Amino acid sequence: MNAYSKTPLLDTIRTPDDLRKLKVEQVRQVADELRQETIDAVSVTGGHFGAGLGVVELTTAIHYVFDTPRDRLIWDVGHQAYPHKILTGRRDRIRTLRTGGGLSGFTKRSESDYDPFGAAHSSTSISAGLGMAVARDLSGGKNNVIAVIGDGAMSAGMAYEAMNNAGAMNSRLIVILNDNDMSIAPPVGAMSAYLSRLYSGKTYRTLRDVAKQINQRLPKILANRANRVEEYSRGFMMDGGTLFEELGFYYVGPIDGHNLDHLLPVLKNVRDMETGPILLHVVTQKGKGYGPAEASADKYHAVVKFDVATGTQAKSKPNAPAYQNVFGQSLVKEAEKDDKIVAITAAMPSGTGVDIFNKAFPDRTFDVGIAEQHAVTFAAGLATEGYKPFCAIYSTFLQRGYDQIVHDVAIQSLPVRFAIDRAGLVGADGATHAGSFDNAYLGCLPNMVIMAASDEAELVHMVATQVAINDRPSSLRYPRGEGRGIEMPEVGIPLEIGKGRIVRQGSKIALLSFGTRLAECEKAADELAAHGLSTTIADARFMKPLDTELVLKLARDHEILITIEEGSVGGFGSHVAQYLTDQGALDSGLVRFRTMVLPDVFQDHDTPAAMYGRAGLDAKGIVAKVFEALGKDVKAETVKLA
């Protein structure tokens, strides 16, 4: 119960229609109750936290002022959308967030009409919003389109592409820049410094100032570019204008994004401005309203379950090092011997382990912001000058820099080292973050050396291997989470390029693994032994160049040969299949060959183990695949592991 009234108001709100029935003076109480509900829910589920806390007032105000879902509201990244979900008919499921069958941790079209656009990868909201605005104009619609984008997301090139286009098209689009001076880590880049100047120089604009800002621009409708050029020449838009105004936006703000007395009237004014694109700059605090989040360095960007009273997170004691940390530590050791090694991250220092490298070599660490395309070509530039750049980018986010990999790195055979974390299924972040495709999207590129670590010790040796590859690009993939808890090598020893290894010698069945499914292969082999079936297990280590000698030997010496990888069709298994067919190794029918890959669907979030189980890529699935190849029809779920 809060100080305002006996009746909790949030309980009376199922959708924003209910919210909009309340009096404006009740909105504050709704926001306060919404913050408490968000804190309580995330303390149970874990997930993204600080960002949502920072937009409680903004979320409440937007849904109060705008006629959502008729007015389209797009959240950039979508990790801040938990309060939005609570207000838009999903409060009853909010404690299923990021669990199997539960709510997604990001906005998702299939989840609600209030989510007009799915997100999770950043900086897409302005482009999508512009598309919706133009569609509205083409069809004679009258609704508003609002894109809420963070200061971190505003560091990605795509946001500028969209603003560049929006400013020229003069479409009525409302962009709300949620500036909390945080990305996952503190923000980097000139844009971040610029935004700080925007709001530190002027402090917050008073309501009167903002009203003046808005009125000055009404009803200036710059019908087309010619008018705009004329206005420019009259210095109309150059009245000490911001970068956004230079791009053709009406800039409003900065205003305090927690002050509803400012937010509500300004949003009403902005809603009713009949103009081209508007950028409303709101200043908020990530983690606002929860002490432990406000006090923490990362503002509780992402948390596991926690105790509300203390903020203490229920972090499990890992029995093995996290792959990201093994990578960071290995690279430090290599860099101690080689001053040409540099590390690059795209706004993910802690997630990639580059933060470890940064502690040791701050002058050789580069956080380029959310700018994966730039990160890749920046690395290419460094490589042309003899440096050894390790470009550490999650598999899913590396998709953003694909043409740069092809055009700027592979064609020129520049020795950029890609450290690809979050390879395979990642669990709670679901399909948008699954590292499913890098085997396929890199495997088709000439000049690439492509490796996958089967455990944390292999990762150490593969980092050393990448250091030694100076004539072409190389990639090394490894999964989210902890390793196997095995003995770690003191130093990394470069591997022989293109050579795999036999981990267990058997006779009838051969399992050829690329990556960390090797552990499941070992469990499967034990189960098969219980059925009297002898199994060879091989670790391919390299997809390119493929260890063709090993592949042919396995095909020749076994009745069944199965490849397995944490990736989609078109990756390792496809390369082995193509090689075997081209060599005629399958013509005789002596060996029965199967590939095991992720299913050709976007799998919804769950735990990684549950997702791999559904994908058939666990020990049970391997055993079932072997029995299928042997002609014994066994369903994976019926397999009982020893």
Ligand SMILES: Cc1ncc(C[n+]2csc(CCOP(=O)(O)OP(=O)(O)O)c2C)c(N)n1
């Ligand atoms: C293309 C891409 N790269 C990296 C990420 C990882 N990521 C998620 S949220 C985030 C920071 C976003 O900062 P901001 O937009 O300011 O939102 P805030 O968390 O501050 O609300 C990053 C880098 C991503 N989602 N998409």
Ligand SMILES: CC(=O)[C@@H](O)[C@H](O)COP(=O)(O)O
């Ligand atoms: C929202 C976002 O994209 C990041 O916060 C991402 O969820 C981080 O993933 P990890 O938790 O695997 O580092």
Ligand SMILES: [Mg+2]
């Ligand atoms: Mg931010």
